Every structure is written in structure tokens, then in C-alpha cells.
Amino acid sequence: MKKEEKIETEKIEKKSIKRGTERRFHWRTVLLFVVVIVLGWLVFQVFFSYEDCKSRQCFDENLRDCDKAKFVAGEDMIFEYVIKGKGGGGCEVSVELLQGELNNADSRKLEGQKMLCTLPLGVVMNPESDVGVCHGLLKEGLQDLIIAKLHTYLVQNLGRLNLEMLGIPEV
Numbered sequence: 001m002k003k004e005e006k007i008e009t010e011k012i013e014k015k016s017i018k019r020g021t022e023r024r025f026h027w028r029t030v031l032l033f034v035v036v037i038v039l040g041w042l043v044f045q046v047f048f049s050y051e052d053c054k055s056r057q058c059f060d061e062n063l064r065d066c067d068k069a070k071f072v073a074g075e076d077m078i079f080e081y082v083i084k085g086k087g088g089g090g091c092e093v094s095v096e097l098l099q100g101e102l103n104n105a106d107s108r109k110l111e112g113q114k115m116l117c118t119l120p121l122g123v124v125m126n127p128e129s130d131v132g133v134c135h136g137l138l139k140e141g142l143q144d145l146i147i148a149k150l151h152t153y154l155v156q157n158l159g160r161l162n163l164e165m166l167g168i169p170e171v
Contacts, residue, residue, distance in 0.1 A: 050082060059083075060124045066091035076101045079128065090118040093127045097138055106145055113138040 053059040053071040062069035062083055071081045078099040084092040096114045100107030115136030117127035131139045 063091065063093070063119070063124050064122060066121060072098065074099075077107060081127065084116075086121070088118045090120050090133075091123075093117045093119060095127050095134070095138060104145075106148065110138060110141040110145075113141055115139040115142075 049068070051058070051062060051067070051069040053062065053069050056071075056073060059069060059071035059073075059081065066083065066086050068085055069083045073079060073081070077097060080096045080098050082094040082096075084094055086092070094114060094116050097107075097110050097112070100109070100111050102108075113136070115127075115131070115134040115138035117131075117134035119125065119127060119133060127134060128142065131142055
């Protein structure tokens with residue numbers, strides 16, 4: 001019987017040793033998983049996250065240094081600006097029209113359209129103020145709006161412009 005008890009004791013010891021190694025392996029796996037999650041979060045924060053600016057000053061500082069940031073601004077038309085970083089020989093800024101002028105149906109059609117602007121490094125300006133450095137559907141739509149406004153202005157003031165060019169004073 002002593003042999004059977006000895007064999008039983010050895011089996012129990014082997015099981016407890018086996019369980020102990022399983023637990024250690026399990027904790028190593030959990031620790032490794034936590035380390036991978038933390039490293040993944042750090043990589044995301046460094047390479048893919050954008051500072052959410054609440055003021056124009058915050059956005060301008062990030063634009064000057066071409067640091068990644070997001071900003072929503074506008075009076076008649078509301079734009080979302082996203083500084084993507086350096087590229088294409090300048091600072092790349094994505095511009096999306098969130099809301100067009102309320103009394104202008106043509107500008108409302110442009111809502112959701114985007115353009116990518118490449119601004120000179122170190123320069124702080126509204127990207128939509130010089131659409132020549134931009135490309136995308138929003139740029140084309142804004143140019144069409146500008147042309148339509150100029151056309152309307154010329155048609156409305158054609159008589160006055162002709163009199164001014166001829167040197168005849170208005171009555």
C-alpha cells in the first residue's frame with residue numbers, strides 16, 4: 001500500500017506543479033497583453049491623434065508649427081480645419097465645409113465637401129482665403145460661388161461702371 005500511496009502523492013504533486021506553471025504562464029500572458037495595449041495607445045497618441053483646439057489662438061499656434069490639430073470656426077460658413085502635418089513642401093491642412101450660408105442655397109450644396117491645402121511652413125492664414133494652394137471638390141465649389149457673385153455684381157452695376165468709364169457723373 002505504501003507504493004500506491006507514494007504513486008498517488010506523486011500524481012498530486014505533479015498536478016500542483018503543473019497548475020503552478022499554468023498560473024505563471026497565464027499571468028505572463030496577461031502582463032504581455034497589458035504592455036501591448038499600453039504601447040498601442042502610446043503609438044496612437046503620438047502618430048494619429050489630433051489636438052482639439054477650442055480657440056483660434058490654439059489653432060494658429062499649431063498651424064505655425066504644423067502640429068496636428070482640429071478646429072471648427074466660421075461666421076457665415078462653418079469650416080472644420082484639420083492640420084495633417086508636413087508634406088508636399090508645406091503644411092497640409094484639410095478643410096471641410098460643415099455648414100454653408102443659411103441664405104445661400106448654392107453654398108448649402110457644398111456642405112460635407114473637402115479640400116486639401118498646402119500652406120507655406122510657418123505661415124498663419126485661413127486656408128480658404130487662398131484657394132490657389134488647395135485642391136478638391138470644395139475648392140471647385142467655392143470658385144464657382146465666387147464667380148457667380150462677381151457675375152451678379154457686374155450685372156447689377158453694369159450701368160454705373162459704364163458711366164464711370166466714360167467719365168460721366170451719376171445723377
